[in-house]
Amino acid sequence: xxxxxxxxQGVITAGIILAEAAVLxxxxxxxxxxxxxxxxxxxxxxxxxxxxxxxxxxxxxxQPNVLIxxxxxxxxxxFPLLRPGGLLLTDNRYVKLGxxxxxxxxxxxxxxxxxxxxxxxxxxxxxxxGAVIGLTKLVRPESIIKVLETQIPLSFLDMNRQALDxxxxxxEGIGD
Amino acid sequence: MGGELxxxxxxxxxxxxxxxxxxxxxAGYPITPSTEIAELLASRLPLKGGKxxxxxxxxxxxxxxxxxxxxxxxxxxxxxxxxxxxMQEGLGYAIMAEIPCVIVDVQRGGPSTGLPTKVSQGDVNQxxxxxxxxxxIVALTASNHQDVxxxxxxxxxxxxxxxxxxxxxxxxxxxHMRERLKIPxxxxxxxxxxxKTSVKEGVDYHPYxxxxxxxxxxxxxGGVHRYNVTGLFxxxxxxxxxxxxxxxxxxxxxxDKIDHHVDKMARYREYFIEDAEMLLISYGSSARSALxxxxxxxxHGERVGLLELQTLWPFPAAVVREKTRNARxxxxxxMNMGQMLQPVKxxxxxxxxxxxxxxxxxxxxxxxxxxxxLRLIQGKGV
Numbered sequence: 001x002x003x004x005x006x007x008x009q010g011v012i013t014a015g016i017i018l019a020e021a022a023v024l025x026x027x028x029x030x031x032x033x034x035x036x037x038x039x040x041x042x043x044x045x046x047x048x049x050x051x052x053x054x055x056x057x058x059x060x061x062x063q064p065n066v067l068i069x070x071x072x073x074x075x076x077x078x079f080p081l082l083r084p085g086g087l088l089l090t091d092n093r094y095v096k097l098g099x100x101x102x103x104x105x106x107x108x109x110x111x112x113x114x115x116x117x118x119x120x121x122x123x124x125x126x127x128x129x130g131a132v133i134g135l136t137k138l139v140r141p142e143s144i145i146k147v148l149e150t151q152i153p154l155s156f157l158d159m160n161r162q163a164l165d166x167x168x169x170x171x172e173g174i175g176d
Numbered sequence: 177m178g179g180e181l182x183x184x185x186x187x188x189x190x191x192x193x194x195x196x197x198x199x200x201x202x203a204g205y206p207i208t209p210s211t212e213i214a215e216l217l218a219s220r221l222p223l224k225g226g227k228x229x230x231x232x233x234x235x236x237x238x239x240x241x242x243x244x245x246x247x248x249x250x251x252x253x254x255x256x257x258x259x260x261x262x263m264q265e266g267l268g269y270a271i272m273a274e275i276p277c278v279i280v281d282v283q284r285g286g287p288s289t290g291l292p293t294k295v296s297q298g299d300v301n302q303x304x305x306x307x308x309x310x311x312x313i314v315a316l317t318a319s320n321h322q323d324v325x326x327x328x329x330x331x332x333x334x335x336x337x338x339x340x341x342x343x344x345x346x347x348x349x350x351x352h353m354r355e356r357l358k359i360p361x362x363x364x365x366x367x368x369x370x371x372k373t374s375v376k377e378g379v380d381y382h383p384y385x386x387x388x389x390x391x392x393x394x395x396x397x398g399g400v401h402r403y404n405v406t407g408l409f410x411x412x413x414x415x416x417x418x419x420x421x422x423x424x425x426x427x428x429x430x431x432d433k434i435d436h437h438v439d440k441m442a443r444y445r446e447y448f449i450e451d452a453e454m455l456l457i458s459y460g461s462s463a464r465s466a467l468x469x470x471x472x473x474x475x476h477g478e479r480v481g482l483l484e485l486q487t488l489w490p491f492p493a494a495v496v497r498e499k500t501r502n503a504r505x506x507x508x509x510x511m512n513m514g515q516m517l518q519p520v521k522x523x524x525x526x527x528x529x530x531x532x533x534x535x536x537x538x539x540x541x542x543x544x545x546x547x548x549x550l551r552l553i554q555g556k557g558v
Contacts, residue, residue, distance in 0.1 A: 016354060020183040023356045030183070033353040057468035058543055059353045059461075 002061050003047040004078050005070030005094075010125030015047035017147050018129060018139065022051045025143035031059045044074040051138055066136060068128060070094055089131060106135065108170045114163060123163035130167020141168060179359040186350040187212035189321035189357045190254075190280060193328025195220060196360070198367060200249035203229040203240035205259060208292045209348040210282035213254035234259035238266030242275045246405065248370060248396035250332055254280035257299050258289055260306070267341055268307035269407045271430065274384070274392060276335035276370070278328075280344040282351040283460075285538050294538030295348040297460055300515040303343045304489050310427060312434030314441060315343040315489040319463040321357040324350065326365060327443065327486055333368040334441060338433050339392050345488060347511070349461035349540050370394060375401065384426075385412040390433060434490050442495050443486035448474055452481025454550055455503035456533075457496065457520055458510060459485040462541050466509045469543035480550070488516065493523040505553055506530045509546055 005011040012034050019030040028051055035046040048061040063083040068090075069075035075095045082088055084102045092107040114120070114127045126148075133139055141164060148160050184192070191213055194202075202221055204214045214230070221228045227244070231237040234255055241251035255263065260281045270277055283299045285291025290298075303315040314334050318327040324346065331342040373393035375381040377400035386392055395401040404414035409426055411417045434441075447470055449455065458466040463484040470482045483499050485492065496519075500506050506529055508517045514532045521527035533549040535541040548558040 016183075019354060023183045024181060029356070031353060031355045033349070056355075057464045057471065058540075059349065059355075059464060060540055060542075062542065062544075 001049050001051075001066035001068070002064040002078055002081065003049065003068045004074035005045055005068075006074065007045050009045070009070050010122070011045055011068070011070060011128075012047040014125040014129045014132075015049045017126075017144060017151070018132070019049045019051065021139045021143040021147045025146050026139050028053060028139075029056055031056045033059050044071070044077045046074070046078065066132070068132060070124075070128065072096065087135060089128070089135065091128070106171075106174060110167060110170060113166050113170060117166055118159060118162055120159060123159055126160045126163040127167040127170075130164040130169075131171040132167070134168040134171030135174065141165075179361050179364070182357045182359060183354055184321060184357050185212055185352055185354050186321055186324050186346060187254075187282065187352070188216055189324040190328050190344065190346065190351075191216045191220065192357065192359055193325040194252050194278070194332070195224070196325070196362075196365070196367075197329045197332035198250045198369070199252055199332070200226045201229075201241065201244040201251045202226070202253065203231050203237045203244070203251075204253045204255065205231050205234050205237050207234075207256045207259050209284055209351045210254040210256050210259075210280060212351070213280060213282070234262040235266060238263040238270070238277075238279065241277050242266060242270050242273070243397075245270075245275050245277050246394075246397035248372075248394070248399075250276070250336075250370070252278040252280065252332075254282065256282050256284045256292075257286040257296075257302070260299060260302060264302075264306040264308075268309065268311070270341040271307060271311045271313070272407050272409075273405050274339040274430075275341065276332075276339055277341045278331045278335055278344060279341060280346065283345065283347040285536075291538045293348070295461060295511060295540055296536070296538065297345075297347055297462065297511040298513075298515070298536075299345060300488060300510075300512060303345055310431065312340075312431045313343065313489050314338070314340060314434060314487075315345050316443065316487055317345045317347075317460045318486055319350065319460055319467075319484060321350075321355050323445075323486065325357060325359070329365050329367070330443065333366075336368040336370055337391070338437065339394070340434065343489075345460070347460045349464075372396075373401070377401070382412040383414045384410060386429070390429075438490045438492055438494070441487050441490060442492035444492065444495055445484040445486070446482070446499065447471075447484070448479075448481040449483060449499055450481075450502075451479050452502070453479040453504045454481070454554075455500055455506050456480065456482045456546070457485065457500075457506060457508045457516070458482065459488060459516065460511075462509045462511050465541050465543050466546060469546045472543065473547070485516070491519040491523070493519065496520055496523040497525065500524045504529065507533050507546070507550065507553065509533045509541060511535055511541055 003011040019032040022028040285296040381401035408416040
């Protein structure tokens, strides 16, 4: 899967948290990598995550099953990579979808919900992560929480839990 | 193997390996894509009573670790191509003065400042011959974080055993990607500690007088023995000498102490080699692509295999010759213009059957890239 957006949105952090949760708490194999370089500054940020039950050798994603785009530019850049029949998740405040293609295209008001219910944009990425695991069932929410507990100051933990829940709720009822 | 499970970057796996091996002292100058090594050690080393120094440049960095090693510490520095170029003079000094030290080069595109954030394996020959004058060198690499950890421990062990600098030649993909690492329990991987002289205070100590087994016990510099250390050819007291017999003997010693132990230092992994018609030889991150491709084609019944080299120098020629014996074609997969291709050609029985699958544009070579080249070699088109 590919997480994309712009610098500061926390897409890389979200990808790392998901991959770490898969490895440490789900007994899965995962590899995470990211594109560094000029295009990662102000341009489209990209974080590749591969999760599998068997060893992963080639660490880069060529054709993602799941693509998350949090900016119009990242959508334009990475959408052509999406595997036919794959899942595209976008935030409808940031991304206006183009033509419909052979993919599940899911637009959720993640940013708006976070701002309305929590009022702090810093947990936008965790809300997105909640939606991603809600839609894909890749790891359990508890596994994400366990990783957050080791990485986030105690005073911010509740806010992150709340954001994860918001994301999970947004994804509820969206059928396969 | 009941150690702690972690999810880390390759650079962190290297740091963990170095800490496990007993690193005491690190001096360096941060450079992408090796920076995380310095960053992590800046916080980790002082906690165990070690020392971290950020130096003004890479020349100072390697000189600092050489000095610290002489005083009895296990030492390391980390850099990338441009910094590695600056370190060559100090590296030559460490070879000549036989100072155990570990130099990490997380490779990026070159020459010059090149491609700071992109992957390359272009420093393989710089590791071998960046230093002027005849010499032998040890350079190791790995393709996954568990192996990065253990090869880092090997690097420290070899440097102590043979009193030599050891180069760890990682690359940007390995350095930055994250995957699982299980930290071995203490004692699970044996450690080689500094061989110290048994010569007592007040008795003459000869820093360059070999024991019967060829090893040179050390005395902490600034401690109880006074002795000389120099980059000039020197006698057993460490004092400069131009005597032809002394010069000749030291040169032979510097080369032989490494070359005579190729077998002991040869680290490699093999996958599906027994019946492989097409044998890939690769190392570092490109070996991941090669293994992906080999595993995939095996499922289609194709007889392809992979020899993954972890010891690049001294080149394990006997291993390569043996493993390639039954292969119809040998394909070296690397991200440079063919730096490992040459020693492989020199090692095999039929050099005309050795081909290069490479990529030099800053992008990790893909399994599809390798497969295309295989098809071309087989005369099947792409």
